[in-house]
Amino acid sequence: MAETVAGTAASSSTPWWLHAVCYQVYVRSFADSDGDGVGDLPGITSRLPYLRDLGVDALWITPFYVSPQKDAGYDVSDYCDVDPLFGALADADALLERAHELGLRVIVDLVPNHTSSEHPWFVDALAAGPGSPERDRYLFRPGRIGADGVEGPPNNWISRFEGPAWTRVPTDPERPDGPGEWYLHLFDTSQPDLNWHNPDVPAMFDGVLRFWLDRGVDGIRIDVAHGLFKADGLPDQTLAPGESADPGESLITQRPSHTPMWNQPEVHEVYRGWHKLLDSYPGERMAIAEAWVRDPGDIADFVRPDELQQAFNFHWLAAPFSASAFRGVIEQTLAAVPAPTWVLGNHDVVRAVTRYGGGPVGVERWRATFLTMLALPGSAYLYQGAELGLPQVDVPPELRQDPRANVPGRGGRDGCRVPIPWSGAAPPYGFGPGDGQPWLPQPSSWAELSVEAQTGDDSSTLEFVRRALAVRHDLLSELAGVEPELHVSGTEDELVIRRGPLVCHLNTGSEPIAAEHRDRLLAGATVLLCSGSDPKARPGDANTATWLHRP
Template sequence: MSKPSVPASGQTGEWWADAVVYQIYPRSFADANGDGMGDLRGVLDRLPYLEQLGVDAIWLSPFYKSPQADGGYDVADYRQVDPLFGSLQDFDAMLQEAHRRGLKVIVDLVPNHTSDEHAWFRAALGTPPGSPERDRYMFRPGKDEVPGSGDGKRPPNNWKSIFGGSAWTRVTEADGSAGEWYLHLFDTKQPDLNWENEEVREEMRSVLRFWLDRGVDGFRVDVAHGMVKEQGLPDWEGVAAMVEGTSEVRREPAPPGDAPGAHTDAEEPHRAVSPVYPPSPFFDQDGVHDIYRDWHRVLSEYGSDRMMVAEAWVEPAERLALYVRQDEMQQAFNFDFLMAGWDAERMAEAIDASLKAAEAVGAPCTWVLSNHDTVRHSTRLGLTDPTTFPKGIAADDEQPDTALGLARARAATMVELALPGSAYLYQGEELGLPEHTTLPAGARQDPTFFRTQGAETGRDGCRVPLPWAADKPGFGFADSFPGEPASPWLPQPAEFGPLAADQQEGEEGSTLELYRAALAFRCARRLGTGSLAWAEVHAPESGLLAFHNRDVLVLANMGFASAPVPDGWSVALFSGPEPAAEWELMHEVPVDCAVYLTRN
């Protein structure tokens, strides 16, 4: 007997509950002016492509005025478009055209920190300790090198930056003396705001209203689990584990008899588990929920169709669900699903836990496999251990099996798009783009690479500009520019050429056409608003993931041998590249493939 079905969402009827959202990293999407940097006009030019792809909304990573120390996540002015990307008029034109085509628009909001070039931080540096200007940020006196000496030479606590190194930087006061320290959980150029300060809270309400007044449909909230820090800023025991290496999740040997589909018989199977740290004093503090209840009220001023989605790396699923209670955010990214990898047991566990936790608070689930902060899933799933989660891949690291990774990625995407709830796609995954794993060190720009002295490769490999036309300079990244365009801001690998959009357009079996078909199938069958029930043939211990959603049966084979198609069912869509004539009468699902089945 199949297990009882689990509803997708308690918030039926809202557009985001089942929306497929396409993430645009603006600097790498499309370049309209030929300067080598993607821009808002480039987004506008490619809206017909996104409409034809079949997505419901777009999410734009930051395009605000910024010195670009962290790809725009260091905001100098929340109300201005950086000249790299165009102007407010360009944004308005893009937004208007997106809406005309039926696409919702979500913009990134970065509330945990600003740029050190923000007017507020410059004012803070120009005023003495204890000033109202400094109270907008997390300035603190240092600890004495020798107790009682008053020299304040040591940081206020032992916190480490997520990007490597200390989370504290000491400033030089106006008189030239060594002064206070300021907190930056990320780069030195990203000072953390003080969310105990009412002026900070009012400013961010104003920023929300500025973009809501322009007509945006929602916000993706960066570091949504940050902002509030534990009172007293105590030292954290978890720093030791963090410093020793959390660039990959900790791994344990699988118990005897375990058979994850990720490995060959000759390999020693391992199962990834999350790092075990003491509770963090700077992430997932209960006080963040007061902020989101406040923001919920702001969005409600504009009707019931505006939304927020949290980027919150929080576990377990029950803690993440707190962010999407009825009076807080509408969605939160499901990173458990992203990190499950190519393993039927882990994926089934992530699906079960996520649906259960979301249903408990009446919220929709979200599903995601790749984004601008992670190695592309077409590459991760081609590694020897396809449940691993590296923070970047360099030329001297293990290189993936490209064909195997793409086959698994296509199948995993079919699982994602058949699940009830909302799905997020990362630009280029519909082309089957791999991570750029041989990007030269001299081309890298991610601050994590530099702050860790190269110990962490960083995120540049997933941020390489998209290929639109195989035979044009920069693979058509500036295809609409009439002159000779500059080279893209990050070099593209040669393997991008055959994967360019113009090479896949209309080609049966291409990854682009598979995505279009899967999205159309999802829409026609209303899978996003359906429910999940594990099928009788579901056997994750043998590598077979199988579930019903409405009148569709989904099978994903992560095991070692072909799996039979159940009697009475026929293949409606297959993740492999073979033409439809070859799989419509399929009787077995090959390894590393997925199918959508309908009743005969």
């Protein structure tokens, strides 16, 4: 089995994940080795030198397990094998071995809230019928009769994809002529929620964790980490005035007390057990929670000393491009969360370049926000293609594959999942050996955004990211243990972060700072980096962040 890599980075006394830059690989869209238009594990392995040279410390790979692919692999039918679409178990072992040779850590995705409806457990549950031990592994319930005398779902919970969070089984073995029970699915109908009160469930996932840790993975990303347990009795959701039952794109704005399906206290006992399991392995293994919760204090609950090592900070991702908004997130996060993380994008949200206005302005704002993020203590997560300045793609409706694509008002998540361009002047831009479009079509305008086109161009976003990560790495020893000081400087559009010898100045305004203000900022300082893509960009320009070194 693959061995984990030795400790690297800032200090041998600090775990690697405290300061790591982690690169998210969306397996379907990173690199295709066999020409079928879908990314795979051998494709990732072939591109690992690119990640090493980019300057990241780890990669997080989205699910590659056996799956019907109703939700791009987040509907798992076998957690301990590789889906043939992505390769074989031997390919996972080869990827781990090569990554560790290159000094890269590997984080894999775990999906413990639900399985696929094609998982053997759920198939058995349907066959076994009401009241059976097999059904107790999931959340089956009889319907309830409404005021109109018609049987409906057991409660008023809404799926994150569309409609009620309950689907009725057409018939049950004991009542072939009558209506069946309902099963809970907080996501797609093909993703039935597990019953974590049943001891079979935690036992199964302990085995899954050991299977991948034994193979050498360095970390686990926990999908829907706040959703494993539901409130006793599965009560109706009580809504605050003006609050919708539809959780929409984000759960950040929803209070945990109003959501009996999210953030129940029992989840923390599970993670205490996983903490002990991870600690039983050598090499500083870690786990990070995907937990959409209301405020940083809720994030902190997941990263107590005896629980998980990290949790994603989606508040940074959700903030508008605003110095005051960023300052608020930084202050709240650092006050509440040990081992903070900073996230600007992932496979579920609109790409940041587009969120920040699109076009050249969107790119400039992303670069400035990314550089600001790197100045903060903690680890940073970079979504594939962000280093190229990729925008969101408007995938034609008839080609969309996300199960949420047809939900009114959503539009799906395909636009941030389009395969990244590596080389060449036309699709598939070196994504794979084939000639046609990959599983999601790439825009004809992406030739200038490819890795090949941007490499060696000092003004490109790719080379900017490489420089930023290299400078950050060189500064880690000076910044170790130094907490940042936040200052307002000049106008409300400015944020200054001082962290030991590093000063980060961010201007989110539409105008450059005044000349005399710029002179004061630069006095006695060395300019390390400026996020502007124009060779003439200066510290304090609009939509620009600058790193200064001031002993």
